[in-house]
Amino acid sequence: MARKKAYNEQEVLEKAMHLFWRNGYENTSTRMLEKEMGINQFSIYSSFGSKQGVFVESIKLYKKKIKEITTILDNSDNGVEGIKNYFYDFLKFSTDNNMPKGCLLANTVNELGMNGDEVILSEIYSFIDKLKKSFLVKLSKDKTKDTTVLAKQADHLVVSMVGLSLVSKIFDREMLTNYIETIFDNL
Amino acid sequence: MARKKAYNEQEVLEKAMHLFWRNGYENTSTRMLEKEMGINQFSIYSSFGSKQGVFVESIKLYKKKIKEITTILDNSDNGVEGIKNYFYDFLKFSTDNNMPKGCLLANTVNELGMNGDEVILSEIYSFIDKLKKSFLVKLSKDKTKDTTVLAKQADHLVVSMVGLSLVSKIFDREMLTNYIETIFDNL
DNA sequence: TTATTTTCTAAGCAAACGCTTAGTTATTGA
DNA sequence: TCAATAACTAAGCGTTTGCTTAGAAAATAA
Numbered sequence: 001m002a003r004k005k006a007y008n009e010q011e012v013l014e015k016a017m018h019l020f021w022r023n024g025y026e027n028t029s030t031r032m033l034e035k036e037m038g039i040n041q042f043s044i045y046s047s048f049g050s051k052q053g054v055f056v057e058s059i060k061l062y063k064k065k066i067k068e069i070t071t072i073l074d075n076s077d078n079g080v081e082g083i084k085n086y087f088y089d090f091l092k093f094s095t096d097n098n099m100p101k102g103c104l105l106a107n108t109v110n111e112l113g114m115n116g117d118e119v120i121l122s123e124i125y126s127f128i129d130k131l132k133k134s135f136l137v138k139l140s141k142d143k144t145k146d147t148t149v150l151a152k153q154a155d156h157l158v159v160s161m162v163g164l165s166l167v168s169k170i171f172d173r174e175m176l177t178n179y180i181e182t183i184f185d186n187l
Numbered sequence: 188m189a190r191k192k193a194y195n196e197q198e199v200l201e202k203a204m205h206l207f208w209r210n211g212y213e214n215t216s217t218r219m220l221e222k223e224m225g226i227n228q229f230s231i232y233s234s235f236g237s238k239q240g241v242f243v244e245s246i247k248l249y250k251k252k253i254k255e256i257t258t259i260l261d262n263s264d265n266g267v268e269g270i271k272n273y274f275y276d277f278l279k280f281s282t283d284n285n286m287p288k289g290c291l292l293a294n295t296v297n298e299l300g301m302n303g304d305e306v307i308l309s310e311i312y313s314f315i316d317k318l319k320k321s322f323l324v325k326l327s328k329d330k331t332k333d334t335t336v337l338a339k340q341a342d343h344l345v346v347s348m349v350g351l352s353l354v355s356k357i358f359d360r361e362m363l364t365n366y367i368e369t370i371f372d373n374l
Numbered sequence: 375t376t377a378t379t380t381t382c383t384a385a386g387c388a389a390a391c392g393c394t395t396a397g398t399t400a401t402t403g404a
Numbered sequence: 405t406c407a408a409t410a411a412c413t414a415a416g417c418g419t420t421t422g423c424t425t426a427g428a429a430a431a432t433a434a
Contacts, residue, residue, distance in 0.1 A: 002380035003430045024298060026213050030422055040383065041423075051422065102297065106353060110289065110297040111211060113356040121357070152369035156347075159366050163350025166293060169300040170308070179346050182339035186373045189410035190400045217392055227413065228393075238392065 009047050010061075012037040017058035017065075021104045024111050025055055052117065059123050062104045066127075069093050073134055079141035083157060084184045090161070091168060091176065103165035110166070132158050139187075153187060196234050197248075199224040204245035204252075208291045211298050212242055239304060246310050249291045256280050260321055266328035270344060271371045277348070278355060278363060290352035297353070319345050326374075340374060 019028050019036045030051055034041050048054040069089040076082030094101050101107075105124050108116065135154040139145065145153070160183050168176055206215050206223045217238055221228050235241040256276040263269030281288050288294075292311050295303065322341040326332065332340070347370050355363055 002378075002432065003382075004432095005381070024213075026211075027298075029420075031420080040381095042382070042384090042425090045423070046381080100300075102300075107297060109357055110294060110353055111214075113287075113289075124357070149372075152365060152372065155362070155366050156369040156373070159350040159354055160343075160346060161350075162353050163346040163348075166297055166349050166353060167346055170296055170311070175342070178339060179342050182343040185336075185339065186343070188402045188408070190402080190412075192411065193400095216390075218390080227411095229395090229412070229414090232393070233411080 005043075005047075007037075007039050007043065012039055012047075013054070013057055013061055016054050017061050017104070020055055020058050021062070021101045021107070022099075024107055026111065056117065056119055056123075059104065059108070059120055063123065063127055066093065070131065070134060073138070076138070079138050080184060080187055082138050083135055084180065087161065087164060087180045087183070090165070091173075094165065094168065100168040102169050103162070106162050106165045128158060131161070157183070192230075192234075194224075194226050194230065199226055199234075200241070200244055200248055203241050204248050204291070207242055207245050208249070208288045208294070209286075211294055213298065243304065243306055243310075246291065246295070246307055250310065250314055253280065257318065257321060260325070263325070266325050267371060267374055270322055270325050271367065274348065274351060274367045274370070277352070278360075281352065281355065287355040289356050290349070293349050293352045315345060318348070344370070 015036045015038070016033055019032060023032075028051075030041055030044065033044060033051070033054060037044065044054065048057060069086060072089060073082055073086040076085065090103070091100070094103060105127055108120065109124060112120070114121070132154045135157045136150060139150050139153055139157075164176065164179060167179070171179075202223045202225070203220055206219060210219070215238075217228055217231065220231060220238070220241060224231065231241060235244060256273060259276060260269055260273040263272065277290070278287070281290060292314055295307065296311060299307070301308070319341045322344045323337060326337050326340055326344075351363065351366060354366070358366075
């Protein structure tokens with residue numbers, strides 16, 4: 001009964017996500033989105049409602065994307081070694097053409113803190129919760145550790161992961177490798 | 188021979204720094220600075236040249252301010268325990284009226300990454316370098332550790348510190364205490 | 375073909391951005 | 405007392421911000 005969209009919403013969203021990932025929320029303007037997504041502002045607003053709307057969907061897409069490496073972690077059966085691999089996988093995942101972008105969720109926490117949209121914050125909390133549980137499963141392979149130690153170490157790994165995502169933006173690969181190796185020397 | 192400034196540059200800079208600390212660089216407008224610093228835009232520009240100029244001076248002031256707690260660390264003589272105290276001191280230092288602002292330097296890395304001003308980046312690198320050295324001195328109290336282990340653990344503590352400064356923005360105190368205690372359980 | 379419905383282009387909205395400037399006010403040395 | 409100098413106020417510069425809208429173009433059902 002009417003005209004069809006000339007673009008695919010998932011495709012243009014993917015481009016928007018990468019833009020937010022590189023620049024953060026405030027440093028990404030609707031003109032930049034327009035250019036990167038390859039569609040007019042009208043189309044952006046008719047598909048996503050607002051800039052905030054594009055961002056929320058970008059966060060959700062990011063979580064889908066990063067499943068690519070959390071699945072590898074969950075499927076691994078070499079205990080703590082699998083977690084270490086996850087750290088390295090994240091570095092690959094968060095870098096394109098030698099440009100480390102950190103973690104979109106961590107970047108967002110840093111930019112918006114508690115002032116962020118409620119939906120966005122709960123997306124972040126739920127991701128961290130799931131990641132911690134994945135770490136816990138792998139740590140549990142070591143039967144000598146009791147539950148409290150396991151819980152603490154899982155928390156510790158989550159912060160280390162967040163810290164890595166931040167420092168990866170300004171430190172070279174050799175330094176980052178040292179960081180990662182040390183974390184797992186101590187476990 | 189002429190009129191005197193009605194404001195103290197260090198005083199107004201302190202207010203500017205707190206604004207940048209809370210909001211980041213881009214999310215702090217010159218109008219906000221005007222309001223917070225209590226002086227007109229003309230005065231801001233005559234004293235600091237540009238918004239970037241105010242920011243660079245804010246970074247330098249921040250480094251001076253945080254000496255307050257790095258000095259406590261450097262003067263401590265209880266080894267690793269002193270580093271742990273530094274982590275707790277940082278939480279106090281970075282929170283006012285129950286509002287955790289993270290670390291201005293870490294926030295800046297996250298916002299600007301490698302795209303930041305050269306002067307700003309070198310200020311950040313030099314701080315991290317100094318902090319690592321402080322950690323190293325305290326870790327060295329344990330004579331059973333060799334040099335490579337010490338270096339690795341110092342690197343590790345720096346990332347943990349950065350990670351803490353980020354997660355402190357969205358997690359409650361109990362969770363943060365667990366994080367800190369775990370870091371030092373493992374050393 | 376034609377009426378209907380939706381998507382598109384491109385122009386434009388008010389507000390906020392970093393920064394400047396014209397003009398007034400205060401403080402000084404002579 | 406008064407010219408000289410610097411610090412102030414407040415208006416305004418051009419640009420960019422997030423978002424809207426009028427009208428043309430395309431796709432369908434009748």
